[in-house]
Amino acid sequence: MYSFTALELFNSLESGKNCLIIDVRNQSDFEESHVEMPGAVEVVNIPYFDFIEDEETTVAIVPKNIDLKIICAKEASSVFVAAVLEGNGYESIGFLEGGYAMWQDLLVAKQLHSQPYQLWQFIRPAKASCSYAVAKNGEMFIFDPSRNVEFYQQFASQNGCEISHVFETHLQADYISGGPAFEAIYAVHEDDFKDSSFNYHAISDGENYDLDGVTIKVIHSPGHTPGSTCYIIDKEWMITGDTVFIVSIGRPDLGGKVVEWSRQLYATLKQRISVLPESLKVLPGHFSDWSKEVSDDGSICSTFGQIIQNNEDIYGINDVELFVEFIQSHMRAQPEIYSQIRLVNTGHLDPCPDERQSMDIGKNQCAASQQP
Amino acid sequence: MTAHDETLDCKGLQCPMPVIKTKLKMDTMEAGKVLRMITSDPGSCKDIPAWAERVGHTLISTENTDEGFVFLLQRGD
Structure with a gap:
């Protein structure tokens, strides 16, 4: 044995x-x-x-x-x-x-870029979710960390880095965020976090964050949630959270305002996302199907141009009402635990570690459409 | 408290022990008799009902008390 x-x-x-x-x-x-x-x-x-x-x-x-x-x-x-x-x-x-x-908490690091800055994707197989780190000269930014804060801290110190900023792409509903537990600047969008019980740094659209010469640009992309945000790194990569996936997009029906948020998402896709360069390499917050979304190197990444091509059923819709219909026709129930997880992620619920673990079980249900 | 014929205390025991001890106890009981079993292991909470259903015992009730999780199980045929 x-x-x-x-x-x-x-x-x-x-x-x-x-x-x-x-x-x-x-x-x-x-x-x-x-x-x-x-x-x-x-x-x-x-x-x-x-x-x-x-x-x-x-x-x-x-x-x-x-x-x-x-x-x-x-x-x-x-x-x-x-x-x-x-x-x-x-x-x-x-x-x-x-x-x-x-297995539930396992994070697997895939290095996507090494010079002059380092970029890693952390795949969480059990949740089918991804978090990220960008580092240069001993400073590290973390994006969308999951509950296993110790992992990121160890990873940073193994790479000779201090974590200075933790960014969220949005208020997560499907997993417990490690964000508030870091001793770093917690950078989030106010539209998602204004009711939270802890202090945060409010990011805003168009802002640039500097990591020793590497620019991280903030693109507010409401729809999946009102405060959803994408981050463009060095004009080459885009961390999209639950806005753009390799297959499908982030569902806008989790807040109970499906029509309003769908319209917002449509406007985001047409006016803020589709106008971006197709050469951008998209780093999503989730995936649904390994077989369709994993690259040969084992990472979850695709160019934006490729994504538009592969998701013609979504990006090809040119009428807001048809888009709302598309969303509504694919709607399905959300796990009951999501409302509890939102309370934890805004600091209004503080369960014990065992409870946190059991709340955090199961694969994400964040994509607007799922192929059989 | 609902009537029962036998009791089994599995407090402090972890998986798989609560199921093993419950099985051994139920094996000594006659069909129709009721066992009151108590465990402090949250993992056993899902396993006891799943096991009982699989082997044909009836789960009469489940209760989360200050002492632990209390199951009333009736032995099947």
């Missing part, structure tokens, strides 16, 4: 190593969220209590001669199942250290 970390699991799956993941959590937790990757992943759900209730029948459905990776919620049940399988003659069995909770 061996153990593996969440990052080792990611790397092993990304490199295409053959294995079978046995997720031994209960069926509803499994259906809510489980290990997904760009390529095909062999994963089955066999609750650990099946091994307790009827060991012989349950063991019989587990194939032999393949590396087995067991995942439970925390760890102990996967060790239990691994021991049962070992007792039945299975040889290559690993368990995930810390359980699914570790």
Whole structure:
């Protein structure tokens, strides 16, 4: 029996190593969220209590001669199942250290640019979300950090950097932000954060932030939320949050004002986004489908021109009422937890770490349209 | 408190122990008898009902009390 970390699991799956993941959590937790990757992943759900209730029948459905990776919620049940399988003659069995909770919080760094400044994308596989860091000469800006603040702090110090600014593209509803926990300038748009309980630095449209000669330009892009903002880095990259995705756009129906916000989003797309250079490399806040949105280098990035081409069903709409209809025809319920997460992200709710973790589970539901 | 025939205290135990102990206890009981089981492990809260449904026991009630999560389980046939 061996153990593996969440990052080792990611790397092993990304490199295409053959294995079978046995997720031994209960069926509803499994259906809510489980290990997904760009390529095909062999994963089955066999609750650990099946091994307790009827060991012989349950063991019989587990194939032999393949590396087995067991995942439970925390760890102990996967060790239990691994021991049962070992007792039945299975040889290559690993368990995930810390359980699914570790996979849930895993951030994978992909370096996108190295000279004269560094740019990284942090992919959070379980949430299908991305955060970013830009650094030069020992100073680092972070964008849209998730809850795992320690990760970003360690990452900065490993790269010899201090985090001076943390920017948000908008008030997140689908995951708990780490933003307020940093000892740095918290730069956010007032239209999303005016009711928050903590101090922040208000950004405004057209402003430029300087990172030792690298310019970060603020583009207010309301629609997904009133305070949604994109950041253009060095005229080359654009961090778009939940405004522009590789596939689809950010849904404008989460605030309960679908018509008003859809019109706002339409105006943003036509007047503020479509006018930008097609050569800009878009760095989105989320993705929905690994197989369609991941690049060959494993990052989630595409040129704006390519995105316009691939999303003709959205960018081709030239009438605001047709756009509102498009949004309404794709609407679906939002997870109930989103209203609670907004309260946490504005400082009005302060759950304990365990609660934060369980609130933060599950893949994002932020795209306006989802292809089957 | 609803009537029950047996009790089992799993406070302080982590997954998978609450399910293992509950199974062993239920195995000693006759069909139709009711077990009052208490656990402090939040993970077991979803697992106990899922396990009970899978193996044919009836979950009569679930209650979040100051002592922990209390389940009333009736043994199936």
